[in-house]
Amino acid sequence: MSSDVLDKRELNTPETGGPKSKIEVNDFNFFYGTFQALYDLTLPIYERHITALIGPSGCGKSTFLRALNRMNDTVIGARAEGEVLLNGQDIYAPNVDVTDLRQRVGMVFQRPNPFPQSIYDNVAFGPRVLGRPKARDLAEIVESSLADAALWDEVKDRLDASALTLNPGQQQRLCIARTLAVRPEVILMDEPCSALDPVATLHVEDLMRRLSAQYTIVIVTHNMQQAARASDYTGFFWLGKLVEYRRTPELFATPKEALTEAYISGRQG
C-alpha cells in the first residue's frame, strides 16, 4: 500500500516543477506505551500549501499532528521511531531544542484556548517568552499578528480587555494571532473549527487561505467539505496508516482506494 500512496508525479513534486516539501516524514512509527498509534508513515508536507488530514475518530490524525512539533513529548510513555525532517533536519535528533522547534512549528488547538489574560498579553506571550522585545517592537508585533489573523479591527480598541470576553470565533483567531506572533514556519491546526459556528468557520478558512501564501499549514478536520474546499493536499488516515495522500480535488473526485471512497462518500452523503 505504502509505495503507491506517494505517487510523486501525481503530487507534482519539485522534480516536475511542483512545490517544495517543507517536512519529510520517513518510515515514522509512533507508540503510546505498547500501543502502536501510527504505522510506517512516509509523506512530504508541501511548503506554503494547506495539507488536510482526514479519517475516522481514533485513526491517529492528532497523534501525527502532535508528532510534528513534538507535543507528544509531554505524554508519559510515548515513543517515536523514524524521521521527521523539517528543512532537512531531523526534529527527533538528540541535539534538537524542542522549544525552538515549537516556535518554528506552531499549533492551534481544537477548543480555542486563549490564556485568561488580556488580548494584548495573549499575543505578546510568545515574543516575551522567547526574548525581551522592546515595548515598541512588541506593540508592532501584536498589531501585525492580529491584523494577519483578521482580528485587529475588531479588538484594536480593547486590547486590555480579557481574551475571555471574545466570542469563540474571535478567540480562535486570537489563538492564531498568538501563534503568528513568534513567526513560525509551519502552523498545525487540530480541528480548529469544530467549536465554531458556520460563519466563524468560513472566516477561519479564509484566513488559512491567506496565510498559506506565507506559511505551511497542516489541518486535521472531520468536515469533508472543509477539507475539500480549504486544502491543496489531503491525506486519509485509517487505523494509524496513511491510506491515500494526493491533491485534494483528485482525492475527492477519483479516490483510488476503496477505503477512501467509502469514507468520503459515507461522510458526504
Place this chain on the structure above:
Amino acid sequence: MLKTEQAASLPAAQAETTPSRRHSGEWWIEQIIRGAGLSTIFIIGLIFLFLLREGLPAFVRISPLNLLGVRWYPIEELYGLLPLLVGSLLVTVGAVVIAVPLGLITAIYLGEIAPLWQRELLKPLIEVLAGIPSIVLGFLGWVALAPLVQQAGAPTGLTAFTGALILAYMSLPTIISISEDALYAVPKEYRDASLAIGATEWQTIWRVVVPAARSGIVIATVLGIGRAIGETMAVMMVTGNAANIPSLATGMFFQPVRTMTATIAAEMGEVAQGSLHYQALFAIGIVLFLLTFAINSLASMLIGGGKQQRSSQL
C-alpha cells in the same frame, strides 16, 4: 462568612423554583436546612452583639489618647493598643512573608515538577503536618527554635521572628494544599498552548499556570493569614510577651512582642467581670474581629474578580 450566606440562600432559592406540590417530608428537610443556615447567621450575630456589649464601653470610658498610646499597662490604667497591634502585625506579616512564597513554591514543586512517587509520599505528610496541635508546635518553638534564634544573634530567643516562624509553619499546610489544588485545576489547554508556542516548562508554570490559579492562591493565602492572626497559644509561648513597641533601631523582628490574642488569653483569667480592664480586653476582641472581617472582605473581592473571568469562559 461566605459559607453562611450560601447555606441560607440555597433553600430559599429552591422554594421559589418548585411550588407547593411537594412531599411533606421534603418540606421538613427544607425547613431543617433553612433552620441550620439561619441559625449560623443568628449565632454569629449574637457573638458580635455580645462582643459589642462588653467591649464598646471601653471606647467611651477610656480616652482615645490612652487607647492610642504606646503603653499597655492595665495596673496603671494605661490601655494603649498600639504595642499589641504592632505585635500582631509583626508576627502575622512575618509569617505571611515566610509562608506564602515557601508554600507556593512547594505547591508548584508538588503539582508540576515532582515525580509521582514523591507527590504520593509528600501529600499525606503535609496533611499530617496540618494535624499537629498548635501547642505542640509552640512547645517545639520554645525548646528548639528560640535557642537557635538567640544563637543567631538576637538579644533573646523569644521574639516576633520566632513567632512568625512558628506561625508560618502552622499555615504552610493550608497554603500548600489549597494552592496545589488551584494549580491542579488549571486546564491542560493553557499548558499546551504555552508549550506549543515554544515556552519552557518553567515559563509555562510561571507565566500561565500560576496567574491562572491566582484566585485559588489568594484563598490559600487568606486562610493562611486567618490562621496566623487568630492563633494564640503557640505565639504566646515564643514571642516573649513584652507589651511594648519594639524599637526600629535594633531590628523590630528580633525583639519580644505581645500579640492581641496573647494579651486576651493571658489576662482574661485575672480580671473582674465588668471592670475597665475586662472591657478593654473585649475592645481588643472587637479590633481583632474588624481586622479579620476586613481581610476576608478584601479576599472575597479579589476572588470575585478572578471567578468572573473564569466563568465567562465556560
